[in-house]
Amino acid sequence: AQTVTQSQPEMSVQEAETVTLSCTYDTSENNYYLFWYKQPPSRQMILVIRQEAYKQQNATENRFSVNFQKAAKSFSLKISDSQLGDTAMYFCAFMKHVETGANSKLTFGKGITLSVRP
Amino acid sequence: DTGVSQNPRHKITKRGQNVTFRCDPISEHNRLYWYRQTLGQGPEFLTYFQNEAQLEKSRLLSDRFSAERPKGSFSTLEIQRTEQGDSAMYLCASSFHGVVYEQYFGPGTRLTVT
Numbered sequence: 001a002q003t004v005t006q007s008q009p010e011m012s013v014q015e016a017e018t019v020t021l022s023c024t025y026d027t028s029e030n031n032y033y034l035f036w037y038k039q040p041p042s043r044q045m046i047l048v049i050r051q052e053a054y055k056q057q058n059a060t061e062n063r064f065s066v067n068f069q070k071a072a073k074s075f076s077l078k079i080s081d082s083q084l085g086d087t088a089m090y091f092c093a094f095m096k097h098v099e100t101g102a103n104s105k106l107t108f109g110k111g112i113t114l115s116v117r118p
Numbered sequence: 119d120t121g122v123s124q125n126p127r128h129k130i131t132k133r134g135q136n137v138t139f140r141c142d143p144i145s146e147h148n149r150l151y152w153y154r155q156t157l158g159q160g161p162e163f164l165t166y167f168q169n170e171a172q173l174e175k176s177r178l179l180s181d182r183f184s185a186e187r188p189k190g191s192f193s194t195l196e197i198q199r200t201e202q203g204d205s206a207m208y209l210c211a212s213s214f215h216g217v218v219y220e221q222y223f224g225p226g227t228r229l230t231v232t
Contacts, residue, residue, distance in 0.1 A: 004160075006160075037223075043225070044121075044122075044223050044224060044225045044226065045161075045209070045223040046223070047220055047221075050220070091160050091161070093160075105151065105163040105166060105174065106151075106153075106161070106163065106221060107163070108160030108161050108162070109160050110158070110159055110160050111158075111159070111160050
């Protein structure tokens with residue numbers, strides 16, 4: 001079974017600054033995917049960024065980037081130039097690779113509440 | 119199509135009553151997932167469907183819970199004889215077979231059992 005750990009319950013950052021959210025996971029799988037999802041207050045969850053375990057290059061999506069350390073089983077999210085709209089809960093999630101290429105269930109961490117201060 | 123929709127958005131019920139939630143996935147998405155999220159926790163997988171077939175159920179899904187997806191379109195999640203511990207946000211997500219990565223989430227149904 002897979003586990004995802006987010007040990008920081010909450011963080012705060014000044015607008016326009018950079019913040020890093022931590023995530024570690026445990027799995028015996030070699031092929032898998034990792035995700036960061038954002039859940040704004042009273043709004044639905046949306047995908048921020050994803051990383052395929054077989055790719056060494058860290059994923060980047062605009063102001064969001066990850067630091068994926070496969071050996072250490074670490075997957076942190078860096079948000080650059082933080083904006084007020086980044087205020088949300090952020091969840092780290094794991095998905096096992098399925099040979100058929102079909103989608104699989106997500107295993108989530110407990111989440112971290114990020115507050116961006118004006 | 120504007121995304122995954124869930125109804126009702128909020129449900130308050132008394133312990134022992136039955137409740138049913140509905141999820142309408144994005145059109146042509148053949149995979150549909152149910153998750154449960156309690157306060158301060160991440161979502162936990164309950165079950166998922168490919169078309170009308172229920173392919174996996176979590177051990178969290180006790181026999182008081184039943185999910186269906188008739189005709190492979192919308193899905194319903196029923197909880198019988200609700201307990202206070204069932205109070206949670208019930209999230210639905212859908213995805214398209216062949217696009218491995220992304221599950222699109224609905225806004226959720228918040229259940230409160232009094």
